[in-house]
Amino acid sequence: MLHSFGLTWEMAYMDSAVSNGGLMLASILLINTFRYYLPRKERYGFILGLCATVAVVWLFLTRAILLSFASVDFEKLYTDSVYLRLTFAFLILGCMALLSVLWYTLKDQQQNEQRKAEAEKLAKEAELFKLRQQLHPHFLFNSLNSINALIGSRPQEAREMIQKLSDFLRGILKKEENQWISLSEELQHLQLYLDIEKVRFGHRLTTTIDAPEKIGELRIPAMLLQPVVENAIKFGLYDTTDTINISISAENTNEQLIIRVKNPFDPATSLPQKGTGFGLSSVKRRLYLLFARTDLLETATEDNLFITSIKVPQQ
Amino acid sequence: MKKAIIIDDEPLARSIVKEYLAFYPQIEVAEECNDGFQGVKAIQQHQPDIVFLDIQMPKINGFEMLELIDEPPAIIFTTAFDEYAIRAFEAHAVDYLLKPFSRERFSKALDKWLSQSATNQQKVATESLLQSAAHSPSQSERIVVKTAGRIKIIPLHEIQYLEAADDYVKIFTAEGNYLKKKTMSYFEDVLDPKQFVRTHRSYIVNIQQITRIDAYEKENQVAILTSGVKIPVSKNGYIKLKSVLGI
Numbered sequence: 001m002l003h004s005f006g007l008t009w010e011m012a013y014m015d016s017a018v019s020n021g022g023l024m025l026a027s028i029l030l031i032n033t034f035r036y037y038l039p040r041k042e043r044y045g046f047i048l049g050l051c052a053t054v055a056v057v058w059l060f061l062t063r064a065i066l067l068s069f070a071s072v073d074f075e076k077l078y079t080d081s082v083y084l085r086l087t088f089a090f091l092i093l094g095c096m097a098l099l100s101v102l103w104y105t106l107k108d109q110q111q112n113e114q115r116k117a118e119a120e121k122l123a124k125e126a127e128l129f130k131l132r133q134q135l136h137p138h139f140l141f142n143s144l145n146s147i148n149a150l151i152g153s154r155p156q157e158a159r160e161m162i163q164k165l166s167d168f169l170r171g172i173l174k175k176e177e178n179q180w181i182s183l184s185e186e187l188q189h190l191q192l193y194l195d196i197e198k199v200r201f202g203h204r205l206t207t208t209i210d211a212p213e214k215i216g217e218l219r220i221p222a223m224l225l226q227p228v229v230e231n232a233i234k235f236g237l238y239d240t241t242d243t244i245n246i247s248i249s250a251e252n253t254n255e256q257l258i259i260r261v262k263n264p265f266d267p268a269t270s271l272p273q274k275g276t277g278f279g280l281s282s283v284k285r286r287l288y289l290l291f292a293r294t295d296l297l298e299t300a301t302e303d304n305l306f307i308t309s310i311k312v313p314q315q
Numbered sequence: 316m317k318k319a320i321i322i323d324d325e326p327l328a329r330s331i332v333k334e335y336l337a338f339y340p341q342i343e344v345a346e347e348c349n350d351g352f353q354g355v356k357a358i359q360q361h362q363p364d365i366v367f368l369d370i371q372m373p374k375i376n377g378f379e380m381l382e383l384i385d386e387p388p389a390i391i392f393t394t395a396f397d398e399y400a401i402r403a404f405e406a407h408a409v410d411y412l413l414k415p416f417s418r419e420r421f422s423k424a425l426d427k428w429l430s431q432s433a434t435n436q437q438k439v440a441t442e443s444l445l446q447s448a449a450h451s452p453s454q455s456e457r458i459v460v461k462t463a464g465r466i467k468i469i470p471l472h473e474i475q476y477l478e479a480a481d482d483y484v485k486i487f488t489a490e491g492n493y494l495k496k497k498t499m500s501y502f503e504d505v506l507d508p509k510q511f512v513r514t515h516r517s518y519i520v521n522i523q524q525i526t527r528i529d530a531y532e533k534e535n536q537v538a539i540l541t542s543g544v545k546i547p548v549s550k551n552g553y554i555k556l557k558s559v560l561g562i
Contacts (some may be wrong), residue, residue, distance in 0.1 A: 138371075141395035142325065145414035149331035202326040204349075237324070241350045241373045266374075 011074055015066060022062045023089055026054050027096040034100045038108060051097050055089040136230075139196075140165075146200050161199055168192040175222040183250060183257065184216035190225055190248070197233055204243045205233070211250035218257045220312050221290060224283065228261050228308050231279040235306060236263035257312040265306045280308065317432075318345040318361055322354040322377070323369040323393065328414065332367050332393065335421040342425075349373075351380035352466055363388050365409075365428060370394045375468065379459040383466060385496075389432065391424050458486065460493040467493060471510070475524045476546055477502055479517040489542070512559050514538060514552035522559060 030050070059082070067075055078085075143165055150158035171189045175181070187209060194207045229248065236244040247262045280297065287296040287310070296311045319342050321329045329347050336342055345361040348354045350373045358366065366388050370377040377394075381387050392411035409431065410424035458469045469488060478485045483494045484502060503513045513519045524540040528548065531537040536548040538556070548556060 138395050141414050142328070145331065145395065145416075146325065146327040148415040149327035149334070152334055153330065200325050200327065204324075238371070238373050241352060 011071070014069075015074075018065050019062050019085070022058050022065075023092055026058050026089075026093060030054060030093060030097050031100040034097065034104050038101065038104055047097050047101060048094065051090055051093040055086055055093055058089050058093075059086055139230075140169075142200055143196055150199075157199070161196065164192050164195050168196065172223070179222045180219045181222045182216060183211065183218045183220050186220050186222065186225055187211060187216075187248075187250075189223075190229060193226055193229065194246075201237060205237065206243065206245045208245065208247045209249075210247070215250060215252045215257065218252060218312075218314060220257060221286070224286065224310065224312070225259060225261075227279045227283050228259075228310065232261045232263035232306070232308065234279075235265055239265045252314075255314050257314060259310045259312070261308045261310075262305050264304050265301075267301065267304055283310070317342045317364040319343065319365045319367065320346050320348065320354070320357050320361060320363040321367045322348040322351070322357075322372070322380070323367070324349055324372045325369075328369065328393065331415075332421075335418050336425075338418070338422070339425065351375040351377065351383075354380050355383050355461075355466065358384055358388065364432065365389045365391065367391050367393050370396055375459050375466065382459060383461050389428055391428065458495065460486065460495050462493050469493065471506070472521075472523065474511075474521050475540055475542060475544065476521060477511075477519040487544075509559060512552070512556050514546060514548040514556055516549065518546050518552075520546050520556075522556070528553075528556070 033050075062085075063078065063082075066078065143161070147158050147161050147165070150161060168189070171192070191209070198205050198207070225248075229246065232246050236246060242264075244264050248259065250257065250259045252258075280299070284294070284297045288294055291313060296313075298309050300307045300309070319336060321332050321344060323329045323332070333344055333347070336344060342365070345363055346353075346357040348357050352374065354366075354368075357363075368377045368380070368390050370392060371394070372380075375383075377392065381390070390408045392408050393414060393416070394411065395414040409428045412420060412424055456471055458471065458474070460467050460469065469486060473488045473490075475487045475489070477499070478487065479499045480494065482496060484497050484499060486493045486495060499513065499517070499519065502511070502519055506519065510523065511519050511521055520538055520540070524542070525538050526541050527539040529537050529539065531547070534550045536553050538546045538548050540546065
């Protein structure tokens with residue numbers, strides 16, 4: 001086409017090569033920009049502006065290149081066609097920009113959706129895990145097994161056990177993670193758990209709870225003690241073959257509710273790294289989340305007693 | 316008359332097995348045991364035909380108890396463990412009963428055993444049960460041995476080294492040494508390879524105990540432990556040792 005305007009073939013090829021090559025480079029530049037930076041929806045004006053700027057830059061560059069080895073004729077032709085060239089470049093670049101913005105937005109959305117789905121899956125798994133933990137499958141099935149045995153020989157006791165197990169489970173379902181309850185409520189719930197365990201283990205397990213009545217109204221995060229006592233029972237029952245006593249005591253010192261859980265253990269066979277207990281890390285984590293302190297749960301050993309103490313600041 | 320032993324730390328769990336067993340007049344309950352220690356004694360004393368065994372028990376678990384018995388009898392596990400945990404052992408025990416179990420389910424397990432016992436398949440089965448039980452979690456942190464009629468639990472970190480001794484392996488700790496009827500390759504397989512290295516055909520060493528490695532003869536080295544004991548290190552053993560120690 002350029003040839004028909006009286007240009008030499010050589011010059012026509014040169015012009016189209018430099019112009020189109022420059023346009024291609026500019027397009028690649030734009031596409032790459034949008035790969036790393038995607039403007040928000042309301043900023044389409046910005047995209048157009050960017051295209052216009054790039055088109056102008058392209059125009060000056062191609063002009064400089066072409067005129068450096070062109071005749072006067074060509075210069076005239078170029079000046080005549082400058083608006084046409086600019087519009088053409090602007091349209092091409094605009095199309096490229098819109099296409100790439102569309103493409104990358106789509107990709108971004110897909111990635112977002114994938115991320116969201118993954119996050120949801122993780123959250124669901126965590127929740128399921130928590131539910132499973134709360135239901136204490138080992139405890140539950142062993143309790144049911146004890147009930148099964150009681151039904152034949154001592155049906156009255158079986159009924160009592162079913163009642164206690166139901167109350168205990170209902171308590172778990174009712175209480176929310178960040179709910180605060182009174183110490184006496186927490187101890188009541190704990191008593192259900194202890195009663196069930198006593199039926200399971202018979203004479204091997206005894207418990208003492210020592211909490212003065214006047215501190216019954218102190219506040220405590222719901223279900224904080226159960227995992228500690230569960231840990232003490234496991235530790236005590238599975239680490240010795242004798243009868244064991246779990247003692248739980250509570251006191252109020254300097255506006256802090258202090259609860260101590262003691263269980264016997266065998267210093268000869270317990271591994272030192274087990275000293276922090278199996279289930280205690282989650283309690284520690286919970287206390288940290290509530291109070292941003294790591295010193296609220298402490299463990300100590302005294303002869304063959306393992307002592308877990310928990311401090312609950314009263315706000 | 317066949318003899319049964321029930322081993323479970325929960326009295327009611329034992330009583331339900333006994334109750335279900337009452338429907339089998341050809342089986343008598345020779346003894347009920349609270350834990351694995353009593354279990355070992357009772358099995359040696361009564362030589363039962365079948366053992367109902369709980370897994371989670373005081374001091375030593377059901378698998379560890381089985382390890383202490385020279386010729387383990389047929390085993391039916393009774394456990395509240397979930398199926399995943401027990402699946403690995405499923406193939407080798409006669410059966411496993413998930414608590415709580417019905418009389419029908421119990422009878423199914425027992426009938427399976429009664430029909431098997433005619434063909435004498437159990438011994439092989441219980442042997443391979445022990446092989447797969449070796450990788451149960453508690454056994455990755457301790458070893459249970461019998462010594463002069465007593466049962467001793469050795470935490471792994473207390474082991475200094477192991478030495479081959481004919482059909483046995485001698486386990487050395489600061490307190491003394493103990494024999495266990497196993498092979499060196501069994502321990503090489505079971506112990507954590509980052510902590511225990513087989514430095515020689517006849518030796519496995521706890522690397523925490525090594526203070527120095529000296530040249531000995533041409534291609535051989537010797538590892539010196541904190542206790543002063545010298546352990547031979549073969550050419551291959553030295554290569555393994557170096558890679559574990561990162562030198």
